[in-house]
Amino acid sequence: MPNDIPEPQAVDSPITRSVIFIVATLSAGQDHASAVRAWCADIGALVRSVGKRVPSGNLSCVCGFGSDAWDTLFGAPRPAQLHPFREFGPSERRAVATPGDILLHIRADRMDLCFELATQLTGRLGDAVSVVDEVQGFRYFDLRSMVGFVDGTENPTGREVPEFTMIGDEDPEFAAGSYVLVQKYLHDMTGWNALTVEAQEHIIGRTKLSDIELDEGVKPSWSHSSLTTLVENGEEVKILRDNMPFGRPGAGEFGTYFIGYARSPAPLEQMLENMFVGRPPGNYDRLLDFSRAVTGGLFFVPSATLLEALAERDPQAAGVNVSASEPPDDASASASASASASAEPHQEGSLNIGSLKGNRQYE
DSSP: OOTTSOOOOSTTOOOOSEEEEEEEEEOSSHHHHHHHHHHHTTHHHHHHHHHTTSGGGOOEEEEEEOHHHHHHHTOSSOOTTOOOOOOBSOTTSOBOOOOOSEEEEEEESSHHHHHHHHHHHHHHHGGGEEEEEEEEEEOOTTTBOTTSSBOOTTOOOTTHHHHHHSOOTTSGGGTTOEEEEEEEEEEOHHHHHTSOHHHHHHHHTBOTTTOOBOOTTTSOTTSHHHHTOEEETTEEEOOEEOOEEEEEGGGTEEEEEEEEEESSHHHHHHHHHHHHTTTTTTOOOGGGGTEEEOOOEEEEEOOHHHHHHGGGOOTTTTTOOTGGGSOOOHHHHHHHHHHHHTSOOOOTTOOSOOOSSSSOOOO
16 A cells, blocks of 8 residues: 555454444543643554454454544544434334434454453543443454344445545545444344244345345335435445344343444434435335334544544644533533434435545545
8 A cells, every 4th residue: 555545453353253342422521632632643553553463363453433422522624424323213113312422333253352452441531531332343254243143244344445445535634534323222022933934035035045125026115125225327236234132141232243344424423314204205114113223323434544643632722622522411412412303304315425536525
């Protein structure tokens, strides 16, 4: 890779057997913000140090930052399309926004590697952050989701991966960065397992055993497959999923942690709108009759090159009032969530993301 092209973070790491997802909020105060900035320079070295102990373990870590946290920690410039998570859907079927300033996506083929790296990373942060969600996921047989179907079949591969996941000329200061959206879903497995296999296949849009997509004449328009397939100018728009099952059978908890990477938030949010609102409105994803989203966050993943450089970023030098950017109180957070929920939806039939050829200009 030429020296003038930033090195991306490990967004396209191979699917592994184990994962830890950590979402944390930033503690108030400039000392805490300074600690997090300094920590940015340590992440790569910690991944290398822990991973070296088991070279075959495929250890990797992706770190992302939420919109408010970016302003507090780094100031201007900021990623062009970074904004708070946008909620979608009616109250009984809602893609909810939950607190989150920092995301860690830690992957390996051994949970001990994930555990050790998570311990080292969070230990360095100390009281500069508060962990608000932590999920340990696992590979389920042949890449099955918790509901028994193969997950991630239509992920981009090869040269498609950077084309759909890495920022290019449309935001050059943040080239080789990505946007990532996460949600934690809990499933009603009793209700789901009461369905026939045929009914489940119609909801997913694929055969359960062979993972073959149903014919268009058979697959309902409200199937998960139909509503998460996006087409712009005759070309399919893809995201990179690395979803993982998790659960506690003794507590009756069965879940899927959704994580999707993309070059812009637009396709990620269009998929959520299609699922939770419907395409057209009311024609929603019937998988949501058995799956409930309990968290939601949108983060920006800087390139590995920029992540290390952010340790030296001084937001005050850029004219940012750090104290004004500290996490809002509950009333402000509620107002912000309401504003996000009432944001203009995408226009039906257009993702507003421009051409899929070359360097797409996301709007």
